[in-house]
Amino acid sequence: MTEKIVKGGEFLVKELNKKDIFIPEEFSVEQKQIADTARQLVENEISPNIEAIEGHDFELVKKLFSMCGELGLLATDVPEEFGGLELDKVTSMIVAENIAPSGSFSVAFTAHTGIGTLPLVYYGTKAQKDQYLEKLVDGKWVAAYCLTEPNSGSDALSAKATAVLSEDKKYYILNGTKQFITNGGFAKLFTVFAKIDKEHFTAFLVDSDFEGVSLGPEEKKMGIKGSSTCSVILEDAKVPIENLLGEKGRGHKIAFNILNIGRLKLGASVTGAGKAAIGESIKYAKDRKQFGTSICNFGAIKEKFANMVGDIFASESLVYRLAGDLDVNFDTLDKSSTDYYADYEKVFEDFSVECAISKVFCSEALSRVVDEGVQIYGGYGFIQEYPAEKHYRDERINRLFEGTNEINRLVITGGILKKSLKGELPLQAEAMKAFEGLMSPSLDEVDPSVPFEKEKYLIHNLKQILLILAGAAAQKFMDKLQHEQEILISAADVIILIYAIESAVSRAEKAYEAAGDKKKQLLLAVVEVFTFNALESLSKAAKQAAFYIEEGDNLLMILSGIRRYTKYAPVSLLNSKRLLADSIIESEAYLF
Amino acid sequence: MKILVAIKHVIDVELNIKVKDGQLDLEGLQYVMSAWDENAVEEAVALKESHDAETVVISIGSDDATVSIRKAFAMGIDAGIHVSDPNLRYPDSLTVAKIINGVRQDKNFDLILLGRQAQDTDNGLTAGLLAEIADLPFVANATKIEVIDEKKLKVTRQADIGKEVIELSLPAVISVNDSINEPRLASLKGIMQAKKKTIETMDAGLLGIDSGEASLVEVMEFLPPVARAQGQKFDGDAQEITEKVVGLLINEAKVL
Numbered sequence: 001m002t003e004k005i006v007k008g009g010e011f012l013v014k015e016l017n018k019k020d021i022f023i024p025e026e027f028s029v030e031q032k033q034i035a036d037t038a039r040q041l042v043e044n045e046i047s048p049n050i051e052a053i054e055g056h057d058f059e060l061v062k063k064l065f066s067m068c069g070e071l072g073l074l075a076t077d078v079p080e081e082f083g084g085l086e087l088d089k090v091t092s093m094i095v096a097e098n099i100a101p102s103g104s105f106s107v108a109f110t111a112h113t114g115i116g117t118l119p120l121v122y123y124g125t126k127a128q129k130d131q132y133l134e135k136l137v138d139g140k141w142v143a144a145y146c147l148t149e150p151n152s153g154s155d156a157l158s159a160k161a162t163a164v165l166s167e168d169k170k171y172y173i174l175n176g177t178k179q180f181i182t183n184g185g186f187a188k189l190f191t192v193f194a195k196i197d198k199e200h201f202t203a204f205l206v207d208s209d210f211e212g213v214s215l216g217p218e219e220k221k222m223g224i225k226g227s228s229t230c231s232v233i234l235e236d237a238k239v240p241i242e243n244l245l246g247e248k249g250r251g252h253k254i255a256f257n258i259l260n261i262g263r264l265k266l267g268a269s270v271t272g273a274g275k276a277a278i279g280e281s282i283k284y285a286k287d288r289k290q291f292g293t294s295i296c297n298f299g300a301i302k303e304k305f306a307n308m309v310g311d312i313f314a315s316e317s318l319v320y321r322l323a324g325d326l327d328v329n330f331d332t333l334d335k336s337s338t339d340y341y342a343d344y345e346k347v348f349e350d351f352s353v354e355c356a357i358s359k360v361f362c363s364e365a366l367s368r369v370v371d372e373g374v375q376i377y378g379g380y381g382f383i384q385e386y387p388a389e390k391h392y393r394d395e396r397i398n399r400l401f402e403g404t405n406e407i408n409r410l411v412i413t414g415g416i417l418k419k420s421l422k423g424e425l426p427l428q429a430e431a432m433k434a435f436e437g438l439m440s441p442s443l444d445e446v447d448p449s450v451p452f453e454k455e456k457y458l459i460h461n462l463k464q465i466l467l468i469l470a471g472a473a474a475q476k477f478m479d480k481l482q483h484e485q486e487i488l489i490s491a492a493d494v495i496i497l498i499y500a501i502e503s504a505v506s507r508a509e510k511a512y513e514a515a516g517d518k519k520k521q522l523l524l525a526v527v528e529v530f531t532f533n534a535l536e537s538l539s540k541a542a543k544q545a546a547f548y549i550e551e552g553d554n555l556l557m558i559l560s561g562i563r564r565y566t567k568y569a570p571v572s573l574l575n576s577k578r579l580l581a582d583s584i585i586e587s588e589a590y591l592f
Numbered sequence: 593m594k595i596l597v598a599i600k601h602v603i604d605v606e607l608n609i610k611v612k613d614g615q616l617d618l619e620g621l622q623y624v625m626s627a628w629d630e631n632a633v634e635e636a637v638a639l640k641e642s643h644d645a646e647t648v649v650i651s652i653g654s655d656d657a658t659v660s661i662r663k664a665f666a667m668g669i670d671a672g673i674h675v676s677d678p679n680l681r682y683p684d685s686l687t688v689a690k691i692i693n694g695v696r697q698d699k700n701f702d703l704i705l706l707g708r709q710a711q712d713t714d715n716g717l718t719a720g721l722l723a724e725i726a727d728l729p730f731v732a733n734a735t736k737i738e739v740i741d742e743k744k745l746k747v748t749r750q751a752d753i754g755k756e757v758i759e760l761s762l763p764a765v766i767s768v769n770d771s772i773n774e775p776r777l778a779s780l781k782g783i784m785q786a787k788k789k790t791i792e793t794m795d796a797g798l799l800g801i802d803s804g805e806a807s808l809v810e811v812m813e814f815l816p817p818v819a820r821a822q823g824q825k826f827d828g829d830a831q832e833i834t835e836k837v838v839g840l841l842i843n844e845a846k847v848l
Binding site: 517 | 619620659662663666777778779780781782783784786787
C-alpha cells in the first residue's frame with residue numbers, strides 16, 4: 001500500500017517516493033484468488049467457445065454473463081446494498097486484466113460492468129437502483145451505454161437525440177439514433193443520452209422493451225467481431241419520468257466521468273491482452289524451426305520479446321499505480337455520506353489526466369506488442385487460423401473508443417493546464433525554476449552502482465523538460481494555447497512517457513527489495529530496456545514541441561536543454577534484452 | 593456429519609521446474625493446492641450442500657500453506673486447521689498421516705477426505721497409512737460418494753478393471769479420484785468471506801508427534817526429468833533408410 005495520499009497531476013512537479021506507489025507484487029491473497037477465478041473462467045468456459053462467440057452466438061454470451069454474475073465478477077464496483085461487493089479499484093483492474101484474454105467477450109464484459117452499470121451506480125436514485133442494479137450484478141440483464149450518434153462522436157455534446165415531456169407528464173418521449181452501441185444486440189438496459197427540449201443534455205435509463213425502441217443491424221467490424229455493435233433507434237420511445245438518470249441538463253457530467261473510469265480500466269484490459277499475446281508468441285517462436293533451430297534462439301526475435309515485455313511491464317506498473325492512488329483517495333471519503341458519489345466523482349476528475357494516460361499509453365503499448373506478435377509469426381501471422389492475426393485486429397479498437405487517443409492527448413495537456421490555471425498545480429513557479437536550472441551548469445553526480453539511481457535522476461530531468469516546454473508555450477501563446485493542437489499533442493506525449501517511465505522505475509525499485517536474486521536482475525533489465533525505448537520517443541516529442549513553440553536563440557537553448565536532460569546510458573542494454581528474452585522463453589509467459 | 597479434508601500446498605507443476613545442486617530451485621516458483629485435494633474439497637462442499645455437514649480442512653507445513661486453506665474457505669469450507677512446525681517442511685507420508693489422525697481423534701470427525709495422491713510427490717500413501725493407524729475403513733480412488741444415512745455411505749471407486757461399488761460405515765477414510773467432480777471456481781463473494789474466517793493453528797508436538805525425529809525417510813537428492821532426446825529425420829531412398837534405421841535400432845537404441 002502507499003504511505004501518502006497522492007493527488008492527480010502532481011507527478012509532474014513532485015518526486016515519487018517508492019513508498020507511495022502501489023505495485024502488483026503487493027496483491028493480497030484475496031486479490032490473487034480473484035485473478036485465478038477470472039483467469040480460469042476464461043480458460044475453461046470462454047476460450048474454448050471463441051468461435052461460437054465470434055459467430056454471434058448471443059445466447060451463449062448471455063449464458064457466460066450469468067456465469068460471471070454467479071461468480072461475482074460483475075459485482076466489483078457495486079455497493080453491497082444492491083447485491084454488489086464494492087471492492088477496491090485495484091481488484092476491479094485485476095478482474096478486467098484477467099478477463100481480457102477472452103477478446104470480444106472482454107469488450108462486452110467491460111462495457112457492461114463499466115459504462116453499462118456505473119452510471120446507475122453513481123447517479124441512480126435508490127428506487128432506480130432497486131429496480132435495475134441487482135439484475136445487472138447477477139448477469140440476468142446486460143447493460144449498454146448510448147452516447148455516440150452518426151454525427152456526434154468525439155463531439156459528444158452535439159448529440160441530436162431529443163426528449164420531450166409527454167402531455168400527461170408521465171413520460172419523456174425520446175427520438176434519435178444512437179450508433180456503435182456495444183452490447184446493443186442483447187442488452188436489456190440502455191443508458192441513453194438525449195437533449196430535453198433540444199437543450200438540456202440528460203441521461204435516461206431505457207429498457208429495450210419500452211415502446212419505440214428498436215435495433216439496427218449488427219455492424220461488420222475489423223476486430224472484436226464477437227461483440228455486438230449496432231444502432232439503437234428511438235422512435236417516440238416512451239421512457240417513464242422516473243427513469244431520468246441524475247439531473248436534467250447534467251448528462252455531460254455523467255458522460256465525462258464515466259469515461260474516466262472507462263479509460264483507467266481500458267489500461268488494465270489491454271495489459272491483460274498484451275500478456276496473452278506475448279504468451280502465444282513465445283510458444284510459437286519455440287515451436288517454429290528455421291535454419292535448423294527454434295526461431296526463439298535468434299537475436300532478432302529475442303529483441304522483440306524484450307521490447308514487448310518492457311512495454312507490458314510499464315503498462316501494468318502504470319495501471320496499478322493509478323488504481324492504488326485512486327483507492328487511497330477513495331478511502332478518505334465517508335461512505336455513509338449522501339455526497340459520497342459526488343466526492344467520488346471529484347476524485348476521478350482530479351485524476352482525469354492519469355486516466356487518459358492509462359488509456360493512451362497502454363493501448364499503444366498493446367499495438368506495438370501485437371504488431372511484433374504478427375511479425376514473430378511471420379507469414380502465419382497473416383493467416384486467420386493463427387491467434388496473432390486476431391490479436392492484431394482486436395487491438396485496433398482500443399485506440400478509438402473511450403475517446404480517440406487524440407482526444408485523450410488533448411485531455412491530458414488540457415487537464416494539466418487547467419490544474420495550473422486553477423492554482424492546483426504550481427506549474428508556472430516550477431517552470432521558472434526549470435528555466436533557471438537550464439541556465440546553470442549541472443553539478444549533480446549519480447552513482448550508477450546504486451540500482452535505479454540513474455533512472456530516477458533521468459525522471460527528474462524529464463520533468464524539467466516538460467516544465468520548460470510548458471513555460472515557453474504558455475508565454476508565447478497565452479490563452480490561445482488551447483488551439484495549438486500539434487503542440488498540445490507533443491506535450492501530451494512527454495507527459496505520458498514521464499508517467500510511464502516513473503511508474504515502471506518506482507515499481508521495480510519497490511519490488512527489488514523483497515525480490516530474489518533472479519528477479520532482481522530481471523527488474524534491472526526490464527527498467528533499462530523500457531526506459532531506453534520510452535526515452536527515444538519522449539526525446540522526439542520534446543524536440544518536436546520545441547520546434548513548434550520557439551525559434552532563434554530560445555529554440556537553441558531549449559534544444560540544448562533537451563539534449564542535456566535526456567542523457568541516459570543503458571550500458572548493459574544488450575545483456576538486459578537477452579536476459580529478459582531468455583527468461584521469458586524459459587517460463588513461456590510474461591515474466592512479472 | 594463432520595468432514596475433515598486434508599489438503600497439501602504444493603509447487604505449481606505447470607511451471608518449469610529447475611534443479612540446482614541436487615535441490616529444487618525454489619526462486620520464483622508458485623504454489624497451489626494439490627489438484628486432487630481440490631476434488632476432495634469440492635466433494636466436501638457438495639456433501640455440505642446436499643446433506644447437513646460441517647467441513648474443516650487441515651494443511652501441514654509452513655505458513656504459506658494457509659494460502660491453500662483460504663482457497664478452500666473461498667470454495668465453501670467452514671473452518672481450517674494449520675499444523676505448523678519448521679521441522680515439518682517436507683514431512684514424510686507417515687508423519688502426515690499421524691498428524692491427521694491426531695486431529696481426527698481430537699475433534700471427532702466422521703469422514704476424512706483426501707486427494708488420491710499429492711501433485712508434487714505422487715506417493716499416494718497418506719490416505720492408506722491414515723486408515724491403518726486410525727483403524728478405519730478405507731476406500732481409495734473414489735469416483736462417487738452417496739450418502740445412505742448418517743452412518744453409511746455408498747462409494748464407487750475406480751479399479752484397474754472397471755468400477756467397484758462399496759458400502760462403508762462411518763467413520764471412514766476416502767481418497768478421491770479427479771473424475772469424481774469438477775472443482776468449482778471460488779466466487780468473489782466466497783473469497784471475500786473467506787477473509788473473515790479464522791485458521792486454527794496447532795502444534796505437532798501437542799498431538800504427540802516429535803517432528804524432529806518424525807520422518808523415517810529423507811530426500812537426499814533431486815534429479816530433474818531427463819529431457820527427451822531429439823528425434824531424427826531420414827531422407828532419401830527407402831531401401832537405404834530402412835537399413836540405416838534398423839541398424840540404429842539394433843546398435844544404438846538396442847531395442848531390436
